[in-house]
Amino acid sequence: MMNPTFKSLLNLLKSKGIRLSHHRLKVLEYLTKNFSHPTVEQIYIALHEESPTLSKTTVYNTLNLLVEIGLVRVINIEDNETRYDITIKNHGHFKCESCGKIYDFGIDLDSSPIEELKSFKINYKDVYFKGICPSCLSNIDKTKLKTEE
Amino acid sequence: MMNPTFKSLLNLLKSKGIRLSHHRLKVLEYLTKNFSHPTVEQIYIALHEESPTLSKTTVYNTLNLLVEIGLVRVINIEDNETRYDITIKNHGHFKCESCGKIYDFGIDLDSSPIEELKSFKINYKDVYFKGICPSCLSNIDKTKLKTEE
DNA sequence: GTTCCTGCAAAAGCTTTGCAGAAGA
């Protein structure tokens, strides 16, 4: 049930003096099971079904808390939606402008440091790409073929 | 007064059938003169002084229009502030977490395409870094020295 | 003279806040 990674997360929270309340655990569990870069709304809707007493305020509070202690990253790929990501490893985010899905991709910006920024202290690096994903590309092709028939 | 770049911008707008109204020109001019990645608020406050009839709605409308036709880029480095950038050339944005200033830096992600994304159609690439800028770093050092005196 | 733009006010979203009651340690 409880994988080692999840358990180590809980220990980290405990060590910071953060109470492992029912709702916080639910939010954490959701994030570790769904790497879909969810919005607050998505998390709330999903968890509210099984925990009807959960409020959106608590989802906000919990996410802000997790971001603060560095367990969760904010994804600002779009200006009208804030998304959250629990994956720690270095990666970029690609958002499909057609279906809205967000894909992770590996990218290592540390291997060749940027000369211009050598006297800057860099704490976070975000890479956001936008475009059309392969699945939507092939759908567009099909639509074209149909139209041209 | 009107540099060639600015003139070519106007021609581009004309060619798209966009009217060169007084307020639109003011917003465009502001963007070409201030590479400070301003927010809507900053543009509004600056221009409202000389053009008191300018409304915030028009600033929003104009910026959305310019983004739509690809003349201006949206910067979502922070989730509580949308910034705008008229520079076309490829560059990343560094935001100082201490003073809030945004710095441009050159970065070329096209030279080594990402294998994982070879079947994706990529339309936009954004690179956002956060940390502390040299100026704030030296201030922190000075403060430390003072405290330790 | 048309068409499009602009400003105002209101509405729509999203996120935060204050506080009393509930739950965790």
Next chain:
DNA sequence: TCTTCTGCAAAGCTTTTGCAGGAAC
């Protein structure tokens, strides 16, 4: 028991919208 968390409602922001009057062409 004491501290912290939670939910509700309200407030605070930013951004969008509807519409009548005004400016651009």
